[in-house]
Amino acid sequence: MPTRVKRRSRKAGLPPGALIHVGDKLAETTKITLLDYDESRSQEHDIRTVSECRPYKDRLSVTWIHIDGLHDTHVLEELGDIFGLHALTLEDILNTDQRPKMEDFGEYIYIVLKTFDHSGDQRNEIIPEQISIVIGSGLVISFQEKETDLFKPIRDRIKAGKGRLRKSGADYLAYTLIDAIVDHYFGILELLGEKIELLEESLVRNPSMGTLQAIQHLKREMLFLRKSVWPLRETINSIERSESPLIHETTGIYLKDIYDHTIQVIDTIETFRDMLSSMLDIYLSSISNRLNEVMKVLTIIATIFMPLTFLAGVYGMNFKYMPELEWPWGYFMIWGIMIAIAISMIFFFRKRKWL
Amino acid sequence: MPTRVKRRSRKAGLPPGALIHVGDKLAETTKITLLDYDESRSQEHDIRTVSECRPYKDRLSVTWIHIDGLHDTHVLEELGDIFGLHALTLEDILNTDQRPKMEDFGEYIYIVLKTFDHSGDQRNEIIPEQISIVIGSGLVISFQEKETDLFKPIRDRIKAGKGRLRKSGADYLAYTLIDAIVDHYFGILELLGEKIELLEESLVRNPSMGTLQAIQHLKREMLFLRKSVWPLRETINSIERSESPLIHETTGIYLKDIYDHTIQVIDTIETFRDMLSSMLDIYLSSISNRLNEVMKVLTIIATIFMPLTFLAGVYGMNFKYMPELEWPWGYFMIWGIMIAIAISMIFFFRKRKWL
Amino acid sequence: MPTRVKRRSRKAGLPPGALIHVGDKLAETTKITLLDYDESRSQEHDIRTVSECRPYKDRLSVTWIHIDGLHDTHVLEELGDIFGLHALTLEDILNTDQRPKMEDFGEYIYIVLKTFDHSGDQRNEIIPEQISIVIGSGLVISFQEKETDLFKPIRDRIKAGKGRLRKSGADYLAYTLIDAIVDHYFGILELLGEKIELLEESLVRNPSMGTLQAIQHLKREMLFLRKSVWPLRETINSIERSESPLIHETTGIYLKDIYDHTIQVIDTIETFRDMLSSMLDIYLSSISNRLNEVMKVLTIIATIFMPLTFLAGVYGMNFKYMPELEWPWGYFMIWGIMIAIAISMIFFFRKRKWL
Amino acid sequence: MPTRVKRRSRKAGLPPGALIHVGDKLAETTKITLLDYDESRSQEHDIRTVSECRPYKDRLSVTWIHIDGLHDTHVLEELGDIFGLHALTLEDILNTDQRPKMEDFGEYIYIVLKTFDHSGDQRNEIIPEQISIVIGSGLVISFQEKETDLFKPIRDRIKAGKGRLRKSGADYLAYTLIDAIVDHYFGILELLGEKIELLEESLVRNPSMGTLQAIQHLKREMLFLRKSVWPLRETINSIERSESPLIHETTGIYLKDIYDHTIQVIDTIETFRDMLSSMLDIYLSSISNRLNEVMKVLTIIATIFMPLTFLAGVYGMNFKYMPELEWPWGYFMIWGIMIAIAISMIFFFRKRKWL
């Protein structure tokens, strides 16, 4: 697992609002897509230079600007200049180590969210990605570290012109984006649920030190997920209760709906955590059980053979006068005694339910 | 246990309010029952097509529509159309993975609850089922995934015309439904209480890896139950404090009563969880105790026979000059010494309370 | 321990307010005692039929009706009829599985409390009992499952006419009853404190599986007690803050006093719980310690005798040419070597502090 | 440790406000000291009979009456009579089993606090003592179970006439008393910190069952301390926020200061609790480690000598035809084989890092 503490420290000593990208550079280039629509039409542009966005600033239509790739700080600076974003907002967009939050700057609302992806390799880890959304008047700007197809269905729905989306304002678009992000969590949880089930099976079949490490690894992923989803609840709640004129009252009920989904996600995470905890208990007690098994085998063997070996040792002594040695059936008698001892020992263990 | 995360992910990418049934299709067909009553009369109908409900919309009498089976989304769409239900309400009714909640849409109040059933097979698991209740003006619509006889006594009481039910409004009917659901929890808890008692006995008699798994299984069922009952408390509280004109003030005291029952259910669940935790402690320490027992047997046997075998070995040596071997009573003396050693060992173990 | 979930389920399907006694029938008959007093006089009656209480309804004096035994639902129905008790209050009085609570019905205040008794047998278990108190205007009705002498000192004080009691109203009488109940908890806690001390001693002297079960049993009793006392705090607090005209302002400071006592009871219960937890830790680590002891004995014996037995075995071999066997002092030399090995082993164990 | 539940039960059945001393009688006699001062002078009296205090009742100067020893209930009754203390206040002063609290009776403020002392014996236990403070207008009465020199520096400062004390009112004197009590906690914590350090050393050097008991003992003392300090925080907070005219606004900032100290005390207690918990973990795992050590020794000895003894046994057999026995170098060869086996075993254990 990569260290979870990103190298923020190189920001130390810099003035606040200094634009430095904190995080792994996931995307090679910065790609800007602009989608402008109202009830009657929709129009998509691939933007080359940021200044092309300027004409869309004060239109009556809804403008959605989506930026993939955050490493080019100049693009952000220019965008901030055009749309009047605060230096701290730009700093937060670049610092991909944020926890979900919502900030009302009056002119616009700034929202940070986390989404998760699974790495393609066989370790199948979950990888966090930060998504920033700026809601202005008739304007939504979304920022993503790396291009994914998370928002593609929304773009398609806008182009197709079906549903409420084209008829509603920028706040409904922002809601749709957040909804897509929250819905994506359910997919991640299903994946983790499957991992847990596989682990449960291997726990019953063949518990090993590797099982333990897998449990602990999943626990940490849960912890990580939880760290992102708990503040999400608060964030959505504060958007819902915000008195900003940018959020219309009719959107409130949709935000309440996402809020409920978020709580469901949290519930599932907590359930998974509890399941992993009891798997740990089962693992630990299965180790103890196996120790018991091993010790029983040892004890049974020792308890049967020690008296027998002792007896054989006795009749291996070289005393001059040992009457039994002279008896013609002595040897067979001693075999008889030995077998009797062994059988009675086995009966004893049967009674104690060790065999 | 079936995976607890239902396949919500196929909803991803769809617009909010899209009607897709999330959950296992429990019922084969959708069955609609309509019961219309006022103080003087009651009338029951089996509805074939949803449009038959339309005439009952604005009557002064109380109309109770009960739907069994949720997989037919068309039925819901039509019902939503007739009674003016919001798209998100319909979505929530179909999504059977909700946590209990109450939402006031002004025109109507929407309530989601969970009930539990035991599977008939020998595993005797508890199976959750979602019940949605819509309270309108003079109208109650209840939705259930599968037909059970949970609400039968209420239907019978309405038909019989006894008690407050016929004299009261839709909110009292809704209260009666919720009361039936909460009362049903006590039955489930009794069943689980019996399971716990059986487990406690088997824990004393013969603790095994299976006991541990049964404890963990019950713990998980408790967790599951708790996840449903905790928000239930909040839900009933918010119905009680709701200022909706659909809930009359006189119903408040009855809701307070259910609220108390819910807290009792929660208390019992917490008690069961604590009992299961201490059963786990007892299980784990009984494993340690048994290891101690096993090791004591081994140690006693080894401690008695090792010195004896050594002695026998000594007099089995072939040295030319070993005076004891020549003694006429040597052999009997050595037996005497051996028996003395064995007896003193046994005394030593008695003193240490190992025997 | 009896199952803690009382058979409430037979109430399922009945309308709310249905009067069914939930609980074990502790008393054989229902006994009603009426005590009517004001500053100048007091008068006690044994009531045969409930209707005898009717004349005391609207008097200026304070009337205290005490009912022992709840199984006769007719008595309750009639009482409820005379004094205007709500159906849900009657249901709650009969349902002896309530948690402490206070409900203000306007006309009267209904309070449920729990008291505890020790069973007389050698198991010395604590047995819960529910006490309901109804405070009306100039009226206190108290309900108890079984006759005890808990309230006898109060009755005596009223008859003797000493103290504030005779000069004060019904609310002060109710306070005195609650005070008696809360004071009774201290006695129960002393008993449990003694049990814990006995257990601590036996834990040091001779820890066994029985000690563990006794610890767990006490933990469960604590849990049980706690479940009753936590809501009690809330209950007394809500009586104190209640704005009902039935509670005079001057009684407030007395209720605050009981509130403090309740917190003291809770503190003590929490301390006991912590003490029991650390006793569990000590028990578990004493098991591990004893395993260590057992294994040390085994290891010492094996480590001393295995090399010796091996040596004896060597000189028991039958090789034709074994020079040591021919040496005249061979046998004594080998004894010397063996004793040297044994002594050096013992030194080794001394150094490791095993002996 | 003495049982922490004081015999309160003998109060059961008595009316509230009954004056009975609950606690161990720590002092032999009751000693009353009166100190009367204003900005210009201070005067100290040893009071013989309580009525001597009466003239100081309504003076403009500040009067501080300090009572050592609580067993003489008559003294209290008379004091209560002179200064108008409520019966419940007197009861609380005598009941030395209180948790810290503050009660505003209008005419005066009643504060209960706990201080701690170390017993002089070698067990060095901490012993709680209750201090009650009554703040009236120009009056402070303090009650202590046993005479200590806790308040001596304050008395000296008043007599010396330095600092703010002489210039300020009764509330500042009360603050100074509370400050002395809270500062005293730091000394107790240092003592406990030293105990913990000693224990940590003995845990590393030589962990034993006694170490475990010492850890548990300290944990219980922490628990006990914590039980007193947590409500103290609340108490000081409520004095600070109290709107009583007896507390001047200028004293607020000093109370805030004590409040901060209390939080520091709580922080330290929590840190100590965490340290003791991890010491418990270290203790438990050191037991497991030692078991591992013991078992390794046993396994190494057994694994080396069992095959050797077997080999010696083989050549001790008495078969007629055993060719090796006849070989002239047979005996030396077998020694060679045995030594080779032993050495290869030791290499095996080295590789496994057991040696």
Added chain:
Amino acid sequence: MPTRVKRRSRKAGLPPGALIHVGDKLAETTKITLLDYDESRSQEHDIRTVSECRPYKDRLSVTWIHIDGLHDTHVLEELGDIFGLHALTLEDILNTDQRPKMEDFGEYIYIVLKTFDHSGDQRNEIIPEQISIVIGSGLVISFQEKETDLFKPIRDRIKAGKGRLRKSGADYLAYTLIDAIVDHYFGILELLGEKIELLEESLVRNPSMGTLQAIQHLKREMLFLRKSVWPLRETINSIERSESPLIHETTGIYLKDIYDHTIQVIDTIETFRDMLSSMLDIYLSSISNRLNEVMKVLTIIATIFMPLTFLAGVYGMNFKYMPELEWPWGYFMIWGIMIAIAISMIFFFRKRKWL
């Protein structure tokens, strides 16, 4: 680790506001630096005597006085005299055992914060240091125990005259100082993150008693850090919400930004704590696993060789009539039987997955 309870007790008995330095004297001398600036110019002074600060008291420019070294109480007394600091503020500055807090004295705001440094030695421990900040009108006074270069970049930025700093008031300067302190935490967390990773590796490679102690040591450092950062959150929050005219509204958004960073620090600390807890679990179960391994080796050896040694013992007996001994192939037969037993034992262990 040094004892965490600083010797506060020598303050006991002194009046409140007595100036005594509580803490280790970290700096040899007290060094005072004064920096006076406005938008157009900046001027730095090294102050020899405190009275040199007096002329800067009521200027319109921003004055930043920084004091390194707290042991000289006279310097503080004089400063307090010049700038009107309350005796309790001076006491708090000297008492370096404070938890972070903010106090509004009207004329000025007093803030206590904690920073951490790593000791240079190989133990690489974190060492706390207290920083006090006083914000007045156009004035910031900062107090540090020991000179570090924490604030050097800020001083350089002021001198260079870039950024907002020169244009803004004293509150923005104070914010910049707090920001530097909070940013410094990220460096400490990275260091600790690396320590945890190293520990994780050594846990997998070679867990030992030392690993356990290192885990516990890190846990305690986390605890320690957490104790400082939790109140920091509250502190920054209360500065932000403070209605003091000393904090301008425009600074609010910057304080919100630090608040978010503080929460990120807390999140990381909690994650580290969870990671250390699961490392403890892995450590403990790896001990159990190794015990299992050891016991398996012992059991395998014993189970194979005990029956063989028994057999060899049997044919070492000296009975007169033992037919097998006479058989010419007896010896080779017995070898065959022994090898067969050994092989079947090995197969048995293979089947049980012990080999």
